[in-house]
Amino acid sequence: MQAKIITIGDEILVGQTVDTNATYIAKELNAIGIKVSEILSITDTEAHIIKSVDAAMEDNDFIILTGGLGPTNDDITKKVLTDYFDDELVLYPDILARIQEFFIGFNKPFLPVNKLQAMLPKKAEIIENDLGTASGMLFKKGKTLTFSMPGVPFEMKGLFAKFIEIVKSKYALGDFYHQTLLLAGIGESYLAEMIKDWEAISRDNGVGVAYLPSIGELKLRLTGTINQKEFIDQQIAYIQNTYPNYVVGNAEDKLENVIGELLLKTNKKLGTIESCTGGALAQKIVSVGGSSAYYEGSIVSYSYLLKENLVGVNKDVILKEGAVSEAVVREMAEKGRLKLGVDYCISISGVAGPDGGTEDKPVGTVWIAIATENITVAKRFNFGYNRSRNIQASVVAALNYLRLLMTNQI
């Protein structure tokens, strides 16, 4: 079964709004085994809506539309669809009563324009919107079911949940299956080279393989049918078991959450001493709600002076080895651990760029260390020329380094 998602409205086409609705709908459809063939954003003109719906009719079982259902003049979706499906708008008294109640609840005057929201297509199935005044509309033509919803995200989500229930009850779904792993510490081409036989076996078995890279991280996804579940699970387990050093978790996991769980489970406290990343590591760690249970804080010792005065790094070591050196990150981690009173202290010092590179330590050179009560480990990385990329890559590398240390993989 296949669906096309169509988002109506100029705000996406002028780049003012990111189309998170489409992402949400796609995820939900995939979860019940409906493949999304295309996602399309169009202007709210009659010609454009008709052309797009008409084209989608050709090869889709479902067409999901969002947007253009407001009470104002520029919202034309309802009228256009009603005409397209040879339907007519009639007053639904029960919907009108509900909308009036809605306005009373919000203590707002009920305007004539709001009554229009109860004028709905006669033959379509009307899905009540519990969170707003624009109803969902379900049109049937040939084998295709077309569902139109407002674009306001929380209203859309409420209506779409109802749509999913209707679809589940009417169709035999679930022939689609996928699994995704999150990896860190390895690039796309290296992983592909390393697992090329595994990839060939997957493809030979009709299972799709996709590499989805982001800075410092990489997702590896297998896609097939429910009949291939066992094979897909086996293939995924093989990667997990063979490369635990690279595998952070499943698609829903994030490195910062995985670290958080490890720290909570072992009842350990974390602190950080940052230089070139300038607080980005701390920021990633506290992006997890509840991180105050295991994270104490950070010293962002951006200047030499703070490294010396606040962290307590030996001035002679900085002068002799330079701030970006193994000796200095080790001191930062060790002295920092005591200053912050934590079990694990991560330190980072590097040349983020664009300036400050030397032949020995070009832009992108980053030293990361982690100190515990018993041991201090340190490693040199090189992330290349882009400042913002260096900062992000350093943060991922540091968190992954901690993950490896905490899971005894260093």
Next chain:
Amino acid sequence: MQAKIITIGDEILVGQTVDTNATYIAKELNAIGIKVSEILSITDTEAHIIKSVDAAMEDNDFIILTGGLGPTNDDITKKVLTDYFDDELVLYPDILARIQEFFIGFNKPFLPVNKLQAMLPKKAEIIENDLGTASGMLFKKGKTLTFSMPGVPFEMKGLFAKFIEIVKSKYALGDFYHQTLLLAGIGESYLAEMIKDWEAISRDNGVGVAYLPSIGELKLRLTGTINQKEFIDQQIAYIQNTYPNYVVGNAEDKLENVIGELLLKTNKKLGTIESCTGGALAQKIVSVGGSSAYYEGSIVSYSYLLKENLVGVNKDVILKEGAVSEAVVREMAEKGRLKLGVDYCISISGVAGPDGGTEDKPVGTVWIAIATENITVAKRFNFGYNRSRNIQASVVAALNYLRLLMTNQI
């Protein structure tokens, strides 16, 4: 002139990735007067790519493609486009040399698969990717220019900037004129209400007005033709002169750069003491290259203990007033200023959420203070329920607060 954006890759269609690339591209195209007719996300199959490009050829001057240019087997865009445009892949030695250098820079082995990245269409214009190994490719057919870029956002942005320059130099887009102001500290609807007469005058003169909000900031854009330049400049100057407290600068300015320039000009040093923002403020400040000239660093005192032990906040004050209070942020800023040895010290303490709110201090309550040698100022904000939004809004508010203080507007 009209463009269609096509995003290639399953990650969007399965709902794993939000298509922020399309939003970025749409915004940039609109800024130079190119209208986006449609945004389409498709699977990475040959048939789908060809069908979509072919359909887009009909009525678009530009087709912008992202994705499917990686070195792995699932990336087929380059091959498909090369065939579609009757071109052939040949080795570009200079690109190969650059890619090899790239790998040397990263200190990583150069794999045979990476050499494929230097195999590029012969007739197409190749746009070098300074931030990765997949080149941009510009194909011309009839009146339509098709530009293919990798989907990794920061690589895409680098390449797309080059594309924009090419388009600007080749096409007469010059009858189009726009000016944009960056504002902070005021919301969209309040600004619109405040300047409604100004907006009406702009519209009456045929000049388009757009409000482009982001978290804590707002861009105000006027769009017209080059003949309206004088009028547009006057209108912009009016806003700048009437509301200097809200106007940060032009569209290219960023709050963190404006702060940096003010600090450099006055030869002052900045430091920060953060709690709920967890390093996000420091990170924004150091995102500016060369910020080490005026930024000393930060203490991210996420826990009570660090506020007390590291910053030196009086324990009794924390216990009596709570960590999120005027008294505590004032102490954080004042004691922090001395600890960090800086001229200006910003401190932030708030309830980022999702937990930790009380009736007095609901989630979103944030106190910000700035201490100088002579004065300490403090202000309470409320940013609402979303954790990540609270953190971002706090950072913007803190930087804007410093801007106001340094320009004698507090």
